[in-house]
Amino acid sequence: MEDIKNSMSEMVKSFSLRMNQFETGLQKSAAPSSIAGLAADYADFKSFIMGLLRALQVQIEFMAKELDSLEMRGRRKILLLHGVAEQQKEDTTQEVVKTVVERLEQSGFVASDISRCHRMGRSAGTSDRPRPILFKLRDASVRSKIWSSKSSLKGSGITMSEFLTKARHDAFMAARQRFGISKCWTTDGTVYVLGADGARHRVRCVEDLDSVAPGVSQQVQVPKLAAGKETSRTRRAAASKMV
Known part of the structure; x- marks a missing residue:
């Protein structure tokens, strides 16, 4: 979490600095050549910000997976x-x-x-x-x-x-819907899916299903598990009794 906070802080500083530079240049510009230069600067700035956002997204996804693993161990x-x-x-x-x-x-x-x-x-x-x-x-x-x-x-x-944690439960239910009940199971908190290639794939979130079979959807009718719909109240009650 500290890395994310630092990344956010650096991104805000960089954003403010570049925006101030851009605004200053815009106020001073008069000739068409200056406008063209500002357009190029803006394109570079946009690329820079998008790169920072992608890096931040990767960090957030990593932290989410780590927290999910910690919760599952509990x-x-x-x-x-x-x-x-x-x-x-x-x-x-x-x-x-x-x-x-x-x-x-x-x-x-x-x-x-x-x-x-x-x-x-x-x-x-x-x-x-x-x-x-x-x-x-x-x-x-x-x-x-x-x-x-x-x-x-x-x-x-x-x-x-x-x-299961919410992320893993959602992935499990989505896998059953997409691949069929007989091809999905859980062991020690890990969701497994049997792919069309006969290989066993580990799944941690819904997005991982696309790596098993991109775009595949059998629309299998799957009965809902009673524990799948955890309300926030239910999760708090369960967590308080797990200690």
Whole structure:
């Protein structure tokens, strides 16, 4: 962030200096030859400013990716459980334990393996669609075992997903829309897409999809994940419980 601040400061100084020079020359100009010279100076100045803006954009994009990676590392032990019916005065921790033990056949999994557990967002009241359960594991290896056995949930009406950052979630949903559900997946917070060349591509943002297949769009109808639409209130609530 300090580099960006310095770049902005230097750009403002350069912009002010060149504009002052341009205005001074404009006030003194009278002959057509002077006007032509000012036009050339203006073209050079425009090129200079555009170069600075492009450099600044590169720095901002780099910082955004670094912040995204940092945020994803903070979510590395978190998983989301979708489709578990809501009950009044429920114990979400026990609901997760029951699902993991009975459906994923992880008999050694106990409540103490979970450090945080709660439903995401506000209650929908009479809605038939249950809110996803966010649960954070104490040990990354336990998280990996649970995630690797998620295929056992197939056909149960319950699904599991990673707690992706907004940028990665948007990229994942766009990839499913463009390439199809079967060709997109996530592992350890990274979005992967299977390209037409049979190669596996890593995707961090929506813009990366064009490097996989420029302009390709299958318009696949993809069901929306419940956790995909995080409101600012939901993200703040989740973040406060992740610590």
